[in-house]
Amino acid sequence: MKIAIVGAGAMGGLFGARLALAGQAVSFVEASEQAIEVIARQGLRLETPDVQATVQVPIGRATELSGHFDVLVIFTKGFHTAAAIESVRHLVGPDTWALSVQNGLGNAEIIAGVVPAERVIVGMTNLPADLVAPGVVHSHGEGHINLWAGNGEDQPRVHEVAAVFSQAGLPCEADPQVQVAIWEKVAFNAALNSVCAVTRQTVGAVGASEQGRQLLNSILDETVAVAQAAGIAVDRQRVGASVDYALRNHQQHKPSMLQDLEAGRKTEIDFINGAVVAHGKRLGVATPVLQALYNLVKVSGG
Numbered sequence: 458m459k460i461a462i463v464g465a466g467a468m469g470g471l472f473g474a475r476l477a478l479a480g481q482a483v484s485f486v487e488a489s490e491q492a493i494e495v496i497a498r499q500g501l502r503l504e505t506p507d508v509q510a511t512v513q514v515p516i517g518r519a520t521e522l523s524g525h526f527d528v529l530v531i532f533t534k535g536f537h538t539a540a541a542i543e544s545v546r547h548l549v550g551p552d553t554w555a556l557s558v559q560n561g562l563g564n565a566e567i568i569a570g571v572v573p574a575e576r577v578i579v580g581m582t583n584l585p586a587d588l589v590a591p592g593v594v595h596s597h598g599e600g601h602i603n604l605w606a607g608n609g610e611d612q613p614r615v616h617e618v619a620a621v622f623s624q625a626g627l628p629c630e631a632d633p634q635v636q637v638a639i640w641e642k643v644a645f646n647a648a649l650n651s652v653c654a655v656t657r658q659t660v661g662a663v664g665a666s667e668q669g670r671q672l673l674n675s676i677l678d679e680t681v682a683v684a685q686a687a688g689i690a691v692d693r694q695r696v697g698a699s700v701d702y703a704l705r706n707h708q709q710h711k712p713s714m715l716q717d718l719e720a721g722r723k724t725e726i727d728f729i730n731g732a733v734v735a736h737g738k739r740l741g742v743a744t745p746v747l748q749a750l751y752n753l754v755k756v757s758g759g
Contacts, residue, residue, distance in 0.1 A: 479624055652676070664705075
């Protein structure tokens with residue numbers, strides 16, 4: 458399968474390396490000159506409990522690639538999605554599909570501005586990956602991927618992509634209930650990312666505070682209420698258990714939104730808390746705590 462990975466960061470690197478090692482025809486689209494130079498010169502290094510390997514893969518700016526691809530996999534931050542998908546418009550043919558397992562909500566709709574909506578695959582992954590240096594990705598721990606066509610239809614192409622991913626060591630399931638998985642991850646991220654970002658506290662520090670736990674629970678309650686109003690059967694108990702697990706087992710972790718604020722970078726708050734607030738307004742569901750955390754992250758520079 459001819460696959461373009463758009464974004465050679467942690468997740469893009471993990472997926473691209475695994476797929477390349479499995480014999481798929483992988484190319485990387487990247488905007489960072491440093492990442493392009495390093496990967497072009499020394500390859501992409503993947504280190505996991507079962508794989509320590511360096512793969513040589515084509516990489517360049519979008520303008521340097523040509524021809525049509527079978528699948529475009531978008532791994533940028535949400536606020537870069539529009540520019541990223543527009544940059545690869547020339548790589549889209551009549552049979553090209555696009556896939557997003559990005560964080561948050563709204564990326565699929567942006568992608569559908571270039572790739573027809575009936576050929577957009579949406580999904581969720583909780584596979585762990587860390588970019589320890591340009592071109593060097595570590596992945597330690599377990600995870601999985603859920604995929605389905607964005608229009609809700611049962612499409613053979615989705616099953617083909619899921620099989621290709623699974624064969625490459627990326628456990629993947631074609632899941633008609635993928636929106637449940639997406640929204641449960643949104644709830645998890647809306648809670649831990651925003652509260653840790655605003656308080657400048659680690660996951661463990663937030664969990665050690667009664668007020669911190671109250672905030673987390675309020676955000677989960679509001680997000681689940683919005684999802685259920687949209688007809689998505691999110692399980693509040695399951696999401697709460699995921700957050701509790703993180704509070705117990707990832708106490709020193711700084712979520713990406715906190716890391717972004719500390720580094721002076723833009724956050725994905727618009728695609729997480731902000732997106733849930735927007736859905737809530739459309740559906741008539743009040744989201745005062747989500748709105749407050751969204752406002753505070755924005756005031757903080759995110």
